[in-house]
Amino acid sequence: MQTDTIALVQDSWKQVLPIAPQAAELFYQNLFAADPSLRILFKGDMQAQGEKLMQMISAAVNKLNDLDALVPVLQGLGKRHGDYGVRDEHYGTVGTALLKTLGQGLGPAFTLEVKAAWTQVYGVMADVMQAAAKAPATA
Numbered sequence: 499m500q501t502d503t504i505a506l507v508q509d510s511w512k513q514v515l516p517i518a519p520q521a522a523e524l525f526y527q528n529l530f531a532a533d534p535s536l537r538i539l540f541k542g543d544m545q546a547q548g549e550k551l552m553q554m555i556s557a558a559v560n561k562l563n564d565l566d567a568l569v570p571v572l573q574g575l576g577k578r579h580g581d582y583g584v585r586d587e588h589y590g591t592v593g594t595a596l597l598k599t600l601g602q603g604l605g606p607a608f609t610l611e612v613k614a615a616w617t618q619v620y621g622v623m624a625d626v627m628q629a630a631a632k633a634p635a636t637a
């Protein structure tokens with residue numbers, strides 16, 4: 499991953515952090531508006547879920563310079579998502595909802611460059627998670 503892609507994602511995420519609870523809420527609104535059938539997969543308190551999501555994205559964004567450390571974390575996350583009933587086709591819907599939320603949160607700071615950088619980073623995360631969900635349990 500290119501250093502400017504990483505910098506664009508890390509710098510823009512810093513601008514989201516102060517509004518993290520609102521961004522999480524908006525994200526789930528966007529997600530369930532795009533596909534109401536996904537709601538049933540979420541069993542717990544959505545505020546707590548939003549906090550976990552934002553923490554995980556923060557951890558991932560901070561580790562973009564250290565993929566050796568990030569990949570195993572994402573593999574574990576991807577395997578758990580398989581158990582939650584998450585399927586490959588859901589990743590596209592989530593990615594679109596995430597990009598929409600970032601656009602709403604960042605406003606004019608969500609430039610085409612920032613959008614492209616996030617698209618790439620989400621794509622890498624989703625690829626690693628999806629592959630891990632399909633891998634045998636012993637791998």
Ligand code: HEM
Pocket residue numbers: 536539540541542547550551554555575578579582584585588589590592620623624
């Ligand atoms: C980069 C992508 C994603 C990230 C960073 C992410 C992050 C998280 C985190 C941190 C949790 C808390 C539980 C755990 O750590 O195992 C979680 C749970 C969950 N996520 Fe994701 N997720 C992603 C993609 C998705 C997708 C594509 C779906 C599909 C709808 C999804 C649906 C869920 C569900 C259903 C739960 C469990 C909720 C519950 O237990 O009630 N996530 N996610």
